[in-house]
Amino acid sequence: MGYKQLNLPDGEDDFPQGLILVSGNNSYGKSTILEGILFAFFGSKIFTGRKAESFITYGQNKAELSVSFSLDNIKYYIYRKWGRSGSASVKLFESDKKGMYREIKKFNIEEFFEISKDQAMSTVFVRQGEVEELANIKGAKLREMIIDIFRLNIIDDSLRYLDKESKSKTHEKEKFEKSRVPIERIEEDIKRIEQENNDNKKIISEKEKIMLEYESTLKTYPSNELISNLENLYKNKEITEEKYKSYKNDFETKLKNTDLNLEDFTSLEKIKNKFNTLDNSKREIEANKEKNDKKKQATVKGMGKTKGRVEDISKIISKMEKSLQFTENQTALCPTCQSELTKEHYDNVIQNFNDELALNQKKIKEISQLIKNNNKDIEKCQQDLDKINEQITIIQNLEKDFENYQKYDIELTNIQKELSVFLKKNKERFKDSSAKGIKDISLEIERLTTELKLIKKEIAEKRATIKNNQTRITELSNEIKKMKDLEKKIGEIEIDLEHIIKAKEFVRRFVTEYMVVKRLVKNITLKADRYIKDFTSGQYGELMLDLTGTKKTGLSLKIKDYFNGQYEPIEVLSGGDRTALGMALRLAISELMSIIRPTKESPKKNPKINFLLLDEPLAALDEVRRERILKHLTKSKAFSQIFLITHTAIPSDIQTHKILVEKDHSTGISHAKFEKQSVIL
Numbered sequence: 001m002g003y004k005q006l007n008l009p010d011g012e013d014d015f016p017q018g019l020i021l022v023s024g025n026n027s028y029g030k031s032t033i034l035e036g037i038l039f040a041f042f043g044s045k046i047f048t049g050r051k052a053e054s055f056i057t058y059g060q061n062k063a064e065l066s067v068s069f070s071l072d073n074i075k076y077y078i079y080r081k082w083g084r085s086g087s088a089s090v091k092l093f094e095s096d097k098k099g100m101y102r103e104i105k106k107f108n109i110e111e112f113f114e115i116s117k118d119q120a121m122s123t124v125f126v127r128q129g130e131v132e133e134l135a136n137i138k139g140a141k142l143r144e145m146i147i148d149i150f151r152l153n154i155i156d157d158s159l160r161y162l163d164k165e166s167k168s169k170t171h172e173k174e175k176f177e178k179s180r181v182p183i184e185r186i187e188e189d190i191k192r193i194e195q196e197n198n199d200n201k202k203i204i205s206e207k208e209k210i211m212l213e214y215e216s217t218l219k220t221y222p223s224n225e226l227i228s229n230l231e232n233l234y235k236n237k238e239i240t241e242e243k244y245k246s247y248k249n250d251f252e253t254k255l256k257n258t259d260l261n262l263e264d265f266t267s268l269e270k271i272k273n274k275f276n277t278l279d280n281s282k283r284e285i286e287a288n289k290e291k292n293d294k295k296k297q298a299t300v301k302g303m304g305k306t307k308g309r310v311e312d313i314s315k316i317i318s319k320m321e322k323s324l325q326f327t328e329n330q331t332a333l334c335p336t337c338q339s340e341l342t343k344e345h346y347d348n349v350i351q352n353f354n355d356e357l358a359l360n361q362k363k364i365k366e367i368s369q370l371i372k373n374n375n376k377d378i379e380k381c382q383q384d385l386d387k388i389n390e391q392i393t394i395i396q397n398l399e400k401d402f403e404n405y406q407k408y409d410i411e412l413t414n415i416q417k418e419l420s421v422f423l424k425k426n427k428e429r430f431k432d433s434s435a436k437g438i439k440d441i442s443l444e445i446e447r448l449t450t451e452l453k454l455i456k457k458e459i460a461e462k463r464a465t466i467k468n469n470q471t472r473i474t475e476l477s478n479e480i481k482k483m484k485d486l487e488k489k490i491g492e493i494e495i496d497l498e499h500i501i502k503a504k505e506f507v508r509r510f511v512t513e514y515m516v517v518k519r520l521v522k523n524i525t526l527k528a529d530r531y532i533k534d535f536t537s538g539q540y541g542e543l544m545l546d547l548t549g550t551k552k553t554g555l556s557l558k559i560k561d562y563f564n565g566q567y568e569p570i571e572v573l574s575g576g577d578r579t580a581l582g583m584a585l586r587l588a589i590s591e592l593m594s595i596i597r598p599t600k601e602s603p604k605k606n607p608k609i610n611f612l613l614l615d616e617p618l619a620a621l622d623e624v625r626r627e628r629i630l631k632h633l634t635k636s637k638a639f640s641q642i643f644l645i646t647h648t649a650i651p652s653d654i655q656t657h658k659i660l661v662e663k664d665h666s667t668g669i670s671h672a673k674f675e676k677q678s679v680i681l
Contacts, residue, residue: 616646
């Protein structure tokens with residue numbers, strides 16, 4: 001502001017207790033000193049509409065501010081530094097027993113003083129014109145001010161809290177109601193499940209009887225091993241018998257197509273002789289066939305030569321006929337030997353060739369007939385050979401079939417013996433030992449075994465169902481207990497809701513009446529009454545404050561006029577008397593802030609600030625009232641220090657400490673000095 005540098009009081013002295021007047025002309029910077037104290041504590045936000053930059057001295061880039069104070073017999077100082085760029089810092093230091101200061105790293109100034117900045121501005125700092133404003137304030141606004149100053153919004157907070165609790169409890173009840181299941185329905189489910197278990201137990205009992213019957217019946221039958229062995233014997237007998245019959249039928253069928261009989265196979269010698277005879281005939285036929293084959297090959301070879309000669313002769317004749325050209329003297333050159341030929345000689349040669357050709361052609365016909373006859377002989381040999389081979393193959397197959405036939409005949413005999421021995425040995429175990437009987441027994445055992453498995457499976461399933469149902473019954477029983485607990489909780493919530501309704505009624509009626517009317521307002525009126533009598537020269541007193549009205553109607557303010565003995569509304573008072581009343585109320589409220597709490601359970605402790613900053617509270621008062629107020633403040637022990645700004649004349653009999661403010665009009669810089677009154681009268 002207007003100070004470039006200021007240190008009050010000089011040196012390391014503290015301000016003394018009591019009233020300290022701050023005097024000087026208007027615009028010299030008196031209010032700045034008091035604002036600086038609040039600024040140091042709470043920062044620029046305490047002043048509505050002003051930024052920290054507005055507190056920096058003109059021409060400077062930054063500002064620093066420090067205030068030393070004592071609290072609970074401990075010395076502190078708070079330091080603030082801020083710049084035009086917006087940078088700022090605040091630090092709080094605490095003095096130890098040796099007088100050394102250490103920084104308190106983490107602190108909240110409102111929690112430190114146990115007072116909010118809004119409360120401080122309404123109690124610690126009385127701004128210029130505020131007393132007049134308080135003297136003429138409407139009841140509703142005064143009511144709100146008292147509620148805010150003394151934190152009486154605890155009543156509204158309590159009601160809001162109770163409303164919140166009511167909604168929470170209602171929501172909790174609705175939540176419980178949604179999850180609530182009627183106990184009767186659960187009990188019906190338990191009865192239904194118990195009945196199902198009883199029915200299943202009956203079914204199990206019946207099935208167990210049938211199971212015992214089946215198990216007893218199965219014990220009367222032969223073992224599976226015996227049945228399997230007997231079935232295998234019958235099966236082997238059946239298979240061997242089928243093979244025996246098959247080989248026997250094949251042997252007998254094939255035997256009919258031969259000149260042999262069954263007796264021929266009783267001795268291997270006979271079959272062997274038969275094979276030898278057939279083998280000799282086969283070798284004889286094969287030799288004859290080989291002879292005919294060779295004869296055929298020689299004949300075919302001769303046929304080839306003859307045909308070749310015929311072809312050669314035909315070519316020679318053709319060539320001679322085409323190439324010979326006789327001269328006039330009937331001569332020509334031979335195309336073969338190039339000798340000279342006569343026509344006569346040529347005719348003789350041609351005749352000889354034709355005769356040879358005719359002879360060879362005749363020879364070809366004779367050779368062809370020989371080849372044809374030879375082929376017939378070879379074919380006859382092959383037919384005879386095929387018959388013999390067929391007979392040999394038949395005899396070989398018959399021999400093999402006979403061997404198999406005999407083999408399975410022996411096997412069948414052995415199996416029948418084995419079957420006979422088995423049946424004789426296990427006769428008592430089988431009621432019907434026939435193949436059909438054994439098959440019927442196997443089917444019956446399989447049927448009983450399958451049904452027995454199904455019965456056991458059904459019994460196991462029923463027992464599992466009973467076990468699961470029993471678990472479910474336990475769960476439902478626990479659910480009943482849970483529902484009973486839930487109903488109990490719902491009942492408790494309903495009781496809580498009733499209590500909340502009654503508590504809200506209690507807060508609205510009893511708490512408001514007791515806490516506000518009988519306790520707080522009573523103390524305000526008592527404190528203010530002492531100031532009023534003194535400030536009004538004994539004309540007025542017994543202030544009446546009624547705070548039971550609504551926010552709209554506010555306070556009802558009346559005061560007793562001792563001249564006529566009547567209680568008058570403050571509107572009938574003169575301007576000076578209303579200002580005196582406002583000052584009385586203001587001092588009473590500020591004084592009560594440090595000594596009273598609305599209730600013992602109030603959420604915060606009493607504020608620790610007990611000094612008062614008064615900015616021009618006496619301007620609207622006449623000299624008599626101003627003198628009375630100053631004398632009262634001089635004697636007051638309610639506050640450790642009272643800083644009072646005034647530019648009006650101070651009566652000569654008022655002796656107190658002073659801060660004198662001056663201003664250099666050439667530079668615009670303000671200066672201040674502290675004058676300590678050695679003797680306070």
